[in-house]
Amino acid sequence: MSVVADRETGRWTGVTAVALLAVGTALLVTHPPLLVVGVPAVVVGAAARFATPPEPSLAVEREVSATRVAPGDEVTVTLTLTNDGDATLPDLRVVDGVPDGMQVVEGSPRLGTALRPGASAALTYVAVPTRGSHAFDPVTVLARGYTGAHERELALDADAEPVVARPRLSASTVVPLREQATPYTGRLTTDTGGAGIEFHSVRDYRPGDPLSRVDWRRAARTGEFATVRFRQERAASVVLVVDTREEAHVAASTDAPGGPDGAARSATAAGELFASLLAAGDRVGLASFGPVDAWLAPGGGAEHRARAARLLGTDPAFSVAPSEEPFFAWLALRTLRRRLPGGSQVVLLSPLADDYVAEVARRLDAYGHPVTVVSPDPTGDATAGQQLARVERRLRLSRLRRAGIRAVDWGDEPLATAVAKARRRWSA
Structure with missing residues (x-):
């Protein structure tokens, strides 16, 4: 227990002076009722003046x-x-x-x-x-x-x-990934023959080929042994990059302080996508793009999922309030590029509140890391300024799509609904 301050409340300010005036007036005009009222007031005022602050335990x-x-x-x-x-x-x-x-x-x-x-x-x-x-x-x-x-x-x-x-990472939404894969077995199909479930080609039998892959019908018909090759399935290596800059901490309204802004919604979506991609067999990583650095290299398994939950829940990089640390954009982008494994994809989660983050998406895509953008919409239409911000954000989305970058425009609906709408556009 510590004492912060002792102070006067001012409750009895002026009472003593008024009481003395009443007593003096009563004596001058010989008015006993006024004297009866004034004397107790003088006593109370004096007691208040010389009182000390309480000392509670x-x-x-x-x-x-x-x-x-x-x-x-x-x-x-x-x-x-x-x-x-x-x-x-x-x-x-x-x-x-x-x-x-x-x-x-x-x-x-x-x-x-x-x-x-x-x-x-x-x-x-x-x-x-x-x-x-x-x-x-x-x-x-x-x-x-x-x-x-x-x-x-x-x-x-x-x-x-x-x-x-800490967010409970629930596997409920999967963003379709681009055609790039790692050597690990997974869900992305390739044009390479090998182990898999989809037919790819037939080649001559070689000693050591599994008997389960021998084309026994062809052997019975022609007497020649051949091995069936299937289209290989590879796991994707995906890094979820969350925009945590001050520019990402924007919301459509300030009427409800403490509500989720663009950065908070991006972090929430990152947790949902992390669990879903992990459940699909992909190797998933997590990174922040902002003043406070956070990095989790792509991996898999229950412990990896738990580390991601701790990172999203407690790391200062994903704080619900903007960081006051300085942000050097060129250094953050260079660091992210060096960390991204070769052949990895990027899912960038950002409200796209400025042009720079859209440029980051284009650069990462040009550097050989196919980018998909998931963008929570923080804009409103109550004022002319909000309407202008909404138009500018839509233009950024359009420019990204024209550059060949997939983009999910996530409004008030569940993330899974927004992804489903985007998939229909990608397949059209």
């Missing part, structure tokens, strides 16, 4: 229903305050230190109460966290004495683990 305990949740889950918080001192505290005002990334949806984190020695008071509220790690701030307490002329502000630490909201 308080213990605080915070209970949180869950500390490992998914973004949007409800968390119940109970704060209990106990008077450990020997004196009654007649006026306590308590405010819990709710993290900025948690929105109170039920109850209140504030309490006004009085506590006798040994007594306790509690408040309970329900909050919903956004993605990330949310540490509680100290509890703020204002303690006033009986006169209320002075108050002492205290900061009380309540031991409680941070609430960590």
